[in-house]
Amino acid sequence: MYNIYDELNKIIDYIESHITEEINIKKLAKLIGQNEMVLKNIFTCLTGISISEYIRFRRLSLAVNDIINGESITDISYKYLYSFPSSFHRAFKDYHGISPSKVKNNPSPLRLFHRISFKNEVKDYQLEYKIYKDKEFILYGQKYPLPLENIPEYTKEIWKKIKSQYPIFTTCKRYGFLKKDNSNTGRYYCLIEKPHSSFEKIVIPKHHYFSYKIKNNSSKEISNNIKKGVVEYITSLNYHKLDSPNIEVYHTDFIEIMIPIC
Numbered sequence: 001m002y003n004i005y006d007e008l009n010k011i012i013d014y015i016e017s018h019i020t021e022e023i024n025i026k027k028l029a030k031l032i033g034q035n036e037m038v039l040k041n042i043f044t045c046l047t048g049i050s051i052s053e054y055i056r057f058r059r060l061s062l063a064v065n066d067i068i069n070g071e072s073i074t075d076i077s078y079k080y081l082y083s084f085p086s087s088f089h090r091a092f093k094d095y096h097g098i099s100p101s102k103v104k105n106n107p108s109p110l111r112l113f114h115r116i117s118f119k120n121e122v123k124d125y126q127l128e129y130k131i132y133k134d135k136e137f138i139l140y141g142q143k144y145p146l147p148l149e150n151i152p153e154y155t156k157e158i159w160k161k162i163k164s165q166y167p168i169f170t171t172c173k174r175y176g177f178l179k180k181d182n183s184n185t186g187r188y189y190c191l192i193e194k195p196h197s198s199f200e201k202i203v204i205p206k207h208h209y210f211s212y213k214i215k216n217n218s219s220k221e222i223s224n225n226i227k228k229g230v231v232e233y234i235t236s237l238n239y240h241k242l243d244s245p246n247i248e249v250y251h252t253d254f255i256e257i258m259i260p261i262c
Helices: 004-017 025-031 036-047 051-068 073-079 085-096 151-165 219-236
Strands: 110-113 126-147 174-180 185-192 200-214 247-250 255-261
Touching (some): 025 036, 025 051, 051 073, 051 110, 073 085, 085 110, 200 219
Antiparallel strands (some): 110 126, 126 185, 174 247, 247 255
16 A cells, blocks of 8 residues: 655655765655656645755754764765855855854754654654763752653652752752663652752763753653654764763753763
């Protein structure tokens, strides 16, 4: 049985595998037994952008990782098939809002257009994010044991408990992370930047972090967003998750998710 979503995912697989090569849309259409115009119309109808725009946005997203890894701007521009480095510079700045030469030493917000996965729904595939390099955390707080069967509900209760016991957690920027002990249990850390006589000092060594914001502060939504960040966002930039905790940073009006990467 012909399923258009499965067929479009084949297109995405091909694009991702040939992202540094010339991609012919007519050839993409033949891969799924359609003509070029039909494919273009279906793709735009479901995503709100053209296939050409998707390819361009993916290349500009992936270019960030290449810059951070030390590749020259000239090499990157030719890698993603720009005729001149100046053309790449303009396109990168238009998309990310920052010139490619400033990316390495300036943790400004960047835009990720992550890999599309077609299902029976239309989603937003753009994300504003930051990359922090060699960031260390020195924090103070307490840890609580919790089972891993229903993490959102337990973390919700833990935050409620510690804010009641230590009102300083209601006035400071808060940090939280989960450290698993085994497949069944773990420890959840509630932390702030200020020392306190009752708090344990926690030092998280320097790592690179992929960081993005979410508005919904429910424990379930935070948990879902962390999973999404690991599965979709960092893999879309060819990063790998380090074996170190994902950190939740609770600001006044948003939550920052920080995923350690390499």
